[in-house]
Amino acid sequence: MSDRLMTEQKMPLNTAARSAEVVLRTHDLSKRYGQRLVVDTLNLEIRRGDILGFLGPNGAGKTTTIRMLLGLITPTMGSIEILGQDLATQRARLLPRVGALIETPALYLYMSGRDNLRAVGTILGGVPAQRIDEVLELVDLRHRQRDRVRTYSLGMKQRLGVAIALLQDPDILILDEPANGLDPAGIVEMRDLMHRLAASGKTVLISSHLLSEVQQICTRVAIINLGKLVTETSVEALTRGQGEYNVQLEQAQEALTVIRAQSWGHTARITSEGTLITPAPGGRGKDLNLFLVNAGFVPDALTPATQDLEQIFLQLTNGGSGDSK
Ligand SMILES: Nc1ncnc2c1ncn2[C@@H]1O[C@H](COP(=O)(O)OP(=O)(O)OP(=O)(O)O)[C@@H](O)[C@H]1O
Ligand SMILES: [Mg+2]
Structure with missing residues (x-):
């Protein structure tokens, strides 16, 4: 198994419980x-x-x-x-x-x-x-x-x-x-x-x-x-993104074909840098890892796909055009 396997997002700096006053x-x-x-x-x-x-x-x-x-x-x-x-x-x-x-x-x-x-x-x-x-x-x-x-x-x-x-x-x-x-x-x-x-x-x-x-x-x-x-x-x-994972592995194209055939994997894709981005079975990174290993693909790295706050912000605010309306 990969030593870089990481399925958990790092905790935010301040983890104040939502039950706080x-x-x-x-x-x-x-x-x-x-x-x-x-x-x-x-x-x-x-x-x-x-x-x-x-x-x-x-x-x-x-x-x-x-x-x-x-x-x-x-x-x-x-x-x-x-x-x-x-x-x-x-x-x-x-x-x-x-x-x-x-x-x-x-x-x-x-x-x-x-x-x-x-x-x-x-x-x-x-x-x-x-x-x-x-x-x-x-x-x-x-x-x-x-x-x-x-x-x-x-x-x-x-x-x-x-x-x-x-x-x-x-x-x-x-x-x-x-x-x-x-x-x-x-x-x-x-x-x-x-x-x-x-x-x-x-x-x-x-x-x-x-x-x-x-x-x-x-x-x-x-x-x-x-x-x-x-x-x-x-x-x-x-x-956090939409529960997707970035996977780096040698046979990305072959893995993509196998994942796409799964009920949970239709939206999987490969970026121009060759990273496989895919949903996970049940939304869980460890199940995705298990699936890949069982299918004969051993990931070099598997991390939750995160979106940049800047992209999210522009999407949510229609390109940030508050003053122009
Ligand atoms: N005293 C005022 N009279 C009339 N319009 C005002 C007044 N103060 C603010 N506005 C208008 O209210 C809107 C919101 O302004 P505000 O300064 O709260 O925005 P902001 O989010 O702080 O923007 P920025 O990021 O530029 O600081 C703007 O369209 C501004 O022109
Ligand atoms: Mg202001």
Whole structure:
């Protein structure tokens, strides 16, 4: 048997059980601007420990949704529940439980990173110096905390923005395009920060255009288009494909003929690179392997066929044409 045989998908980074507490829920959330319903009866659910990627083409309604979640604009219809309570009636109590970074943070450029945190801490009240140390550590800015923000890279400013959002140790962190405009090194640093947040058990909603980032960071994705929820599922389930397997073996053509003759194998095919893509009997990789071996074909490798999140996204959003309609 092949030593590269692999039938299980690797587990997502954060495996928060779906039974975890719902920390944020929207009920038919809608926002109308003039004649346009830019957020259309959106029902979202975020559970504790989820790292939810909030995806959609330009103009899909992501920022508008986030502004409603933060109480910055009022929904036209529908409601928002945070930690089991209604945001509209419990605003003052709930908003401190939500930290946010919308696009670029508002920073005092002539002050140091630490002084920015101190200033915001003073405005918020009750933020101990120790918490400032903690968030500086978390966003990896301790070594630059005394330098003026003017001298920071864009990535460092974004991370300082995340640090500000974390000051009150919120239950939920909402980040609108945190990696927007960052260079590859900045993106890697932001990704590492997201991993640290995930490991610390934070619940995070991240809106992004960077699908490969979402695929690496998030446990779940919600995709919206034209204000409507297109899908809300785990990254693993979304990218798993249709229960198909990639099989590498020497006699791919012969194996294809045999598989095609099976009741479960009609859709099997061979890619231009020579990889056999096939469903499995009963949908199980080990049964496919057994079938192949019994038929005289020993696979070099057998892995679940995954779809790229980018392809799925374009399919689900009709080529990502949110703004053009
Ligand atoms: N204050 C406003 N008045 C009128 N229309 C608005 C207003 N704010 C947003 N819109 C419109 O609502 C739609 C959704 O905008 P929104 O900013 O929420 O999209 P988005 O998904 O965040 O897009 P992007 O990916 O470009 O950030 C867009 O068509 C936008 O032009
Ligand atoms: Mg936006």
